[in-house]
Amino acid sequence: MSDTKKAGSVAVSNNKAMIFLKENLGIIIALLILCVFLSVFPGTSESFPTVRNVFNVLRQISSNLLLACGMTMVIILGGIDLSVGSVIALSGVLAAGCVSRYGMAIAPAMIVGVLIGIVFGAFNGAVVAKTTIPPFIVTLATMNIARGLAGVYTGGSPVRVVSDEWQFLGAGYIGGVPVPVIIMILVFIISLLIVNRTKMGRYIYAVGGNVQAAKFSGINVAKVKFFVYTYTGFLAGLAGIILASRMYSGQPTAGEGAEMDAIAAVVVGGTSMSGGSGKLGGTLIGALIIGILNNGLNLMNVNSFWQTVVKGVVILLAVFLDYIRNIKKND
Amino acid sequence: MSDNVILQMKHISKRFPGVYALKNIDFDLRAGEVHALLGENGAGKSTLIKVLGGIYHAEEGEIEIDGKPVQINSVQDAEKNGIAIIHQELVLVPYMSVAENIYLGREPGKGILANRGQMVKDAQKILDELGMDIDANTIVKDLPIAKQQMVEITKAVSENSRILVMDEPTSSISDKEVENLFKIMRDLTKKGVGIIYISHKMSELEEICDRVTVMRDGEYVGTKVVKETNKDELIALMVGRTLTNYYVRDYQEPGEEILSVKDLKDGKRVHGVSFNVRKGEIVGFAGLVGAGRSETMQALFGLTKGVTGEVYVKGQKVNIKTPNDAIKYGISLVPESRKEQGLYLVQDVRYNTTIEILKEFIKNLRVNEKKEREITQKYIDLMATKTPSQNQTIGNLSGGNQQKVLIGRWLSTNPEILILDEPTRGIDVGAKSEIYAIMNDLVKTGVSIIMISSELPEIINMSDRVYVMAEGKVTGCIEHEEVSQESIMQLAAI
Numbered sequence: 017m018s019d020t021k022k023a024g025s026v027a028v029s030n031n032k033a034m035i036f037l038k039e040n041l042g043i044i045i046a047l048l049i050l051c052v053f054l055s056v057f058p059g060t061s062e063s064f065p066t067v068r069n070v071f072n073v074l075r076q077i078s079s080n081l082l083l084a085c086g087m088t089m090v091i092i093l094g095g096i097d098l099s100v101g102s103v104i105a106l107s108g109v110l111a112a113g114c115v116s117r118y119g120m121a122i123a124p125a126m127i128v129g130v131l132i133g134i135v136f137g138a139f140n141g142a143v144v145a146k147t148t149i150p151p152f153i154v155t156l157a158t159m160n161i162a163r164g165l166a167g168v169y170t171g172g173s174p175v176r177v178v179s180d181e182w183q184f185l186g187a188g189y190i191g192g193v194p195v196p197v198i199i200m201i202l203v204f205i206i207s208l209l210i211v212n213r214t215k216m217g218r219y220i221y222a223v224g225g226n227v228q229a230a231k232f233s234g235i236n237v238a239k240v241k242f243f244v245y246t247y248t249g250f251l252a253g254l255a256g257i258i259l260a261s262r263m264y265s266g267q268p269t270a271g272e273g274a275e276m277d278a279i280a281a282v283v284v285g286g287t288s289m290s291g292g293s294g295k296l297g298g299t300l301i302g303a304l305i306i307g308i309l310n311n312g313l314n315l316m317n318v319n320s321f322w323q324t325v326v327k328g329v330v331i332l333l334a335v336f337l338d339y340i341r342n343i344k345k346n347d
Numbered sequence: 348m349s350d351n352v353i354l355q356m357k358h359i360s361k362r363f364p365g366v367y368a369l370k371n372i373d374f375d376l377r378a379g380e381v382h383a384l385l386g387e388n389g390a391g392k393s394t395l396i397k398v399l400g401g402i403y404h405a406e407e408g409e410i411e412i413d414g415k416p417v418q419i420n421s422v423q424d425a426e427k428n429g430i431a432i433i434h435q436e437l438v439l440v441p442y443m444s445v446a447e448n449i450y451l452g453r454e455p456g457k458g459i460l461a462n463r464g465q466m467v468k469d470a471q472k473i474l475d476e477l478g479m480d481i482d483a484n485t486i487v488k489d490l491p492i493a494k495q496q497m498v499e500i501t502k503a504v505s506e507n508s509r510i511l512v513m514d515e516p517t518s519s520i521s522d523k524e525v526e527n528l529f530k531i532m533r534d535l536t537k538k539g540v541g542i543i544y545i546s547h548k549m550s551e552l553e554e555i556c557d558r559v560t561v562m563r564d565g566e567y568v569g570t571k572v573v574k575e576t577n578k579d580e581l582i583a584l585m586v587g588r589t590l591t592n593y594y595v596r597d598y599q600e601p602g603e604e605i606l607s608v609k610d611l612k613d614g615k616r617v618h619g620v621s622f623n624v625r626k627g628e629i630v631g632f633a634g635l636v637g638a639g640r641s642e643t644m645q646a647l648f649g650l651t652k653g654v655t656g657e658v659y660v661k662g663q664k665v666n667i668k669t670p671n672d673a674i675k676y677g678i679s680l681v682p683e684s685r686k687e688q689g690l691y692l693v694q695d696v697r698y699n700t701t702i703e704i705l706k707e708f709i710k711n712l713r714v715n716e717k718k719e720r721e722i723t724q725k726y727i728d729l730m731a732t733k734t735p736s737q738n739q740t741i742g743n744l745s746g747g748n749q750q751k752v753l754i755g756r757w758l759s760t761n762p763e764i765l766i767l768d769e770p771t772r773g774i775d776v777g778a779k780s781e782i783y784a785i786m787n788d789l790v791k792t793g794v795s796i797i798m799i800s801s802e803l804p805e806i807i808n809m810s811d812r813v814y815v816m817a818e819g820k821v822t823g824c825i826e827h828e829e830v831s832q833e834s835i836m837q838l839a840a841i
Binding site for chain 1: 649650669670671673674680682687688689690691692693694698702703705706709712713714
């Protein structure tokens with residue numbers, strides 16, 4: 017009896033995996049081609065498919081994926097959060113400042129950094145939930161405020177922290193796996209659970225898909241919005257202290273443009289900017305494609321300006337692929 | 348109406364992946380006639396119109412205009428051939444003036460400079476000729492929907508369109524505005540314009556149409572002269588069977604009072620509404636558009652802030668501040684506007700069915716998918732919803748089936764009082780009749796239904812009692828035996 021039950025649930029989840037594969041076939045193939053190419057291409061075949069490099073790539077995408085997990089939810093909700101990149105800087109410099117200027121212990125200092133993220137996220141969420149001011153404008157404002165405060169606090173120069181303990185979060189290893197990679201995996205799983213296995217997750221899709229219907233459904237729309245922006249702020253704070261840890265310092269310029277990289281991962285992952293639909297799995301693939309591409313170009317010694325051009329082309333290609341598929345679906 | 352055929356569509360077939368959307372359709376339109384296109388949702392009317400308008404390309408078939416074969420491969424081709432389509436959703440630029448909208452893309456004047464004075468003058472001339480009471484300088488967004496529709500018609504006329512397609516033009520305008528629309532349609536036909544008219548409202552056909560072509564499941568069923576046919580015959584053609592009982596209602600003795608509302612006010616559109624509902628009855632709410640019926644129910648359901656008044660459920664005074672409170676007291680509300688207030692269009696049937704009762708299968712970070720499927724299937728079966736699967740995106744279902752999913756969603760909360768706001772608006776006759784049957788079954792099991800409807804026959808044939816509202820107040824309550832169009836209209840019109 018219990019065996020048949022198990023078989024049933026396995027069949028259901030297989031089915032889900034198949035649907036996910038089918039819906040994201042384009043980017044999954046793109047990701048595979050990219051990996052195969054880098055593994056056989058003479059310039060990268062030696063350096064790309066090594067354990068060290070794989071961890072390297074994962075560490076590089078870790079902060080982007082943290083932001084992108086929150087950004088996916090915000091975009092499903094029909095919103096946008098431009099402030100996350102600046103929050104990275106502010107939480108990083110304040111956490112570092114707590115240690116180097118006020119002599120705080122490492123752990124509470126880092127909690128202060130995360131709290132900064134939560135405060136900014138909660139502020140964004142409260143304004144978006146209680147007013148009809150577009151999220152683009154609200155977070156454009158807080159983006160500037162956070163970046164400005166980071167500059168004010170530091171006077172423009174990095175706040176250094178010289179201690180091995182401080183570096184653990186960003187540069188340490190547990191069992192040979194980089195700590196940021198472990199955090200990234202945890203955050204991804206928690207986000208997956210929220211989106212797919214809670215009522216809140218379903219409400220995010222409802223509010224993003226049709227806010228009026230959500231109100232008629234008795235969904236507390238303000239609460240859903242507040243939660244999503246606060247969670248995103250929390251992830252930005254977390255990314256901020258990880259980055260500050262890896263760089264031995266809180267830098268007022270950290271995370272510049274990070275919000276755009278997060279949006280890029282979400283969009284390449286097939287989530288629609290119009291809200292109501294999207295998948296975290298797609299975002300993971302999106303972040304991997306962008307990260308591996310950067311890594312490959314690095315290994316080929318292509319200069320970073322060209323890498324930016326390539327990133328732009330990839331975004332265009334991804335949305336173009338989506339566009340073609342939608343046309344086929346509708347005709 | 349002359350015998351001069353201006354449009355002939357022959358053997359039109361259009362295939363979507365796996366299905367025929369149109370199968371060998373024949374259709375012709377004469378100069379000066381209004382030709383109705385009738386069929387249930389999904390019958391292929393819109394697809395046929397999209398082929399005519401150059402939006403879809405038909406794999407087979409020919410289109411002739413004035414006896415000459417033409418190719419219509421784009422919207423521009425359609426315009427060139429004098430075809431204008433007035434869609435259900437209007438496509439004017441809201442922040443431009445009437446004149447600018449009428450001449451959009453073909454502004455009079457030399458080179459890149461538009462001659463604004465000339466444009467306004469020309470636009471006003473056409474508007475006046477058509478007897479439309481509209482100033483060409485008005486900004487479109489400031490006009491009511493009915494007037495915007497008139498602007499679209501004026502635009503079509505100014506383009507010298509001879510074939511005008513109107514897709515449910517009366518679905519969102521008042522009776523008086525409908526009269527005005529019909530008058531303008533008659534003027535146009537006198538000038539030799541042919542009008543293709545899509546509508547679900549049978550009474551309109553008799554009033555305005557000369558011939559009617561019926562479609563079903565993408566196939567041509569037949570063309571009739573309106574004067575020589577009747578409603579029953581047309582309905583039978585549309586659904587492919589004779590509906591013996593269109594309205595299904597077995598009256599029974601209602602039980603004790605289950606809901607009592609006293610002096611409900613929302614400070615805006617509801618000015619002191621009192622009514623009661625007994626167990627197992629259908630209470631109709633009639634009135635003109637804007638009488639405050641929907642607002643009353645939304646206030647009762649906890650959707651409006653600042654509501655005053657007293658609400659008693661089963662004799663107990665209750666305080667409903669949010670929809671969740673209302674659901675807790677056994678009240679459900681199926682809103683009037685399916686797409687705007689009800690559906691999550693990009694989601695599937697399952698999501699749309701279960702959104703109210705997530706706690707029954709989502710617990711402790713686990714989704715009991717088996718249970719979710721069972722619940723969904725229960726309401727698909729109960730409502731006899733036609734869907735290929737639970738995974739079907741709800742936006743792809745017909746209006747009738749969307750409505751069934753929505754009613755199913757609100758039944759999932761096990762309501763004792765079910766409020767249905769315009770439950771059959773914009774859905775085809777077959778589905779309408781099925782919804783009536785379900786309402787009848789529900790009240791037999793002891794559910795009480797409050798039905799707001801602007802269709803008087805529906806109110807008259809389904810309700811135990813009818814409350815009539817006007818300007819935010821109840822103006823009277825009519826028992827089933829005394830209810831008639833006249834008795835309702837007397838109370839509704841102030």
